[in-house]
Amino acid sequence: MKKKVFIPVILLILLEIVIVILFYQDSGISIRTEYHKWSIFGISFHANTMLMEWLVSFIMLIPGLIIGFKVKNVLKKLSQNQEVELSDYIPTRLQSVTELLVEFFDDLTKSTLKSRGRKYFPLIITLFVFIWISNMMGIFPSFWQIVKTPDGKPFLEWLEFAEPTRDLNVPVGLMLIVIFVVHGSMIKEFGIRGYLKSYADPIFLLFPLNVIGEIAKGISLAFRLFGNILGGAIIIIVVSSLVRYIVLPPLLNAFFGVFVGTIQAFVFSMLALTYTAVALADVIETDEEENKPLNEEDL
Amino acid sequence: MDAITGADLVRAAALLGAGIAMGFGAIGPGIGEGMAASKACEGVSRNPEQAGLITRTMLVGQAVSESTGIYSLVIALILIFLFGGK
Numbered sequence: 535m536k537k538k539v540f541i542p543v544i545l546l547i548l549l550e551i552v553i554v555i556l557f558y559q560d561s562g563i564s565i566r567t568e569y570h571k572w573s574i575f576g577i578s579f580h581a582n583t584m585l586m587e588w589l590v591s592f593i594m595l596i597p598g599l600i601i602g603f604k605v606k607n608v609l610k611k612l613s614q615n616q617e618v619e620l621s622d623y624i625p626t627r628l629q630s631v632t633e634l635l636v637e638f639f640d641d642l643t644k645s646t647l648k649s650r651g652r653k654y655f656p657l658i659i660t661l662f663v664f665i666w667i668s669n670m671m672g673i674f675p676s677f678w679q680i681v682k683t684p685d686g687k688p689f690l691e692w693l694e695f696a697e698p699t700r701d702l703n704v705p706v707g708l709m710l711i712v713i714f715v716v717h718g719s720m721i722k723e724f725g726i727r728g729y730l731k732s733y734a735d736p737i738f739l740l741f742p743l744n745v746i747g748e749i750a751k752g753i754s755l756a757f758r759l760f761g762n763i764l765g766g767a768i769i770i771i772v773v774s775s776l777v778r779y780i781v782l783p784p785l786l787n788a789f790f791g792v793f794v795g796t797i798q799a800f801v802f803s804m805l806a807l808t809y810t811a812v813a814l815a816d817v818i819e820t821d822e823e824e825n826k827p828l829n830e831e832d833l
Numbered sequence: 834m835d836a837i838t839g840a841d842l843v844r845a846a847a848l849l850g851a852g853i854a855m856g857f858g859a860i861g862p863g864i865g866e867g868m869a870a871s872k873a874c875e876g877v878s879r880n881p882e883q884a885g886l887i888t889r890t891m892l893v894g895q896a897v898s899e900s901t902g903i904y905s906l907v908i909a910l911i912l913i914f915l916f917g918g919k
Contacts (some may be wrong), residue, residue: 589860754900761903764910801896 546674569701586698590667594660597632604629635659642804644809649821654810657715661708662803665699665759669795672697672767675788697795699763702756709756710805715746720813755805763800766790767800851909860904864880865898 569580582732607620623808625633639659643651674695721729733744769789811818873891877884 754897754904757907758900758903759895761906761910764905767905768910797892797896801893802887804893805897 550783555806560806566677571751580701582700583701583704585693585771586668586671586696587704590671590698593667596664597628600627601632611663611829635663639803641757643807646807647814650814650818654715654807657711658803658807660822661712661806662799665708666698666796666799667706668699668764669799671695672700672763672770672795673791689766690815695766697763699759700767705756705759708759708802712755712809713752715806716809723814723817751809755802758797759802762794771823802804844917847912851912851917854905854912855909858902858908862899868893869895869898882896 557771569582571578571580572584573579604626611618611622636659639662640651640655643655643658646652646655672695694727701753717729720732724732734741735744768789770783774786869891873887876887880887
């Protein structure tokens with residue numbers, strides 16, 4: 535690997551050390567509990583969370599656009615019988631990493647959902663990438679939070695480089711997407727009668743238990759992500775302000791930001807996949823018995 | 834020294850409750866995750882070529898068993914931020 539990759543990483547680490555040692559005084563512990571709100575059509579939005587989500591979506595778009603245009607270009611040349619250079623075929627570093635990720639999730643969905651894997655693959659990988667980049671947002675320090683205005687408030691108070699998943703609304707929104715997809719595909723596969731019948735699974739008496747089970751699934755999915763990310767952020771701030779001369783904050787960020795963030799993103803998408811697989815278990819089994827081939831057109 | 838008012842009692846109870854919730858809530862997930870990790874270790878040592886699949890399954894299982902701990906964390910945070918303030 536070339537050295538120029540390491541320079542920004544080292545700079546970031548040094549910056550975090552300097553910021554924590556200089557600015558995290560005992561009074562400097564602050565975790566946002568109130569959000570600056572934008573009110574649009576009577577609905578209030580959390581400004582910081584919205585901006586961070588847009589940033590994450592924008593970062594997600596970049597590799598897709600770059601690689602998509604490259605592949606499209608080669609296909610266009612091929613269809614017009616133009617000469618394709620060797621350099622067009624050689625994948626760049628970004629493309630290799632993206633292909634690795636896509637292949638991993640493709641294998642995962644195919645091994646779990648068998649012939650229907652391709653249908654749910656885009657949802658699962660989008661969930662993973664979105665949550666993962668969201669969780670990574672916390673490792674960038676936001677300088678404008680440290681500079682104070684004369685009345686003691688942070689400069690640009692409403693803009694902070696915080697993980698959007700730290701706001702409960704984002705995990706709940708993602709959870710609603712997953713629940714909608716799982717129940718929607720159940721209704722689509724089994725019909726409304728079959729869907730309602732699945733609640734009275736062994737006997738009719740267990741109906742309320744099954745409903746509570748479904749609700750608990752969603753709540754645990756959302757709160758797991760929220761609790762892990764918020765808890766990690768609090769631990770980073772508290773520990774790095776308490777022992778700021780001994781434990782270097784990059785180590786805390788590496789564990790609670792990068793490691794836990796990656797694991798939680800993976801767990802969220804894996805659980806979404808598992809819930810879908812459990813909901814569609816009967817259909818997948820019958821597909822297996824009929825040896826239904828993988829539907830490649832779904833991609 | 835001012836007299837202890839009802840609000841002070843509520844605050845003390847909230848902070849104490851947060852500590853108790855977190856402490857007791859961490860017991861179950863700790864034991865559960867440890868058991869999952871030990872079984873995964875056994876599995877990997879018996880069957881090293883399946884290490885990737887076992888690790889993946891272990892992580893998901895641990896995350897599921899962790900959720901009770903996360904619930905207690907959320908409850909502790911609610912207690913601290915809603916009732917524990919001055």
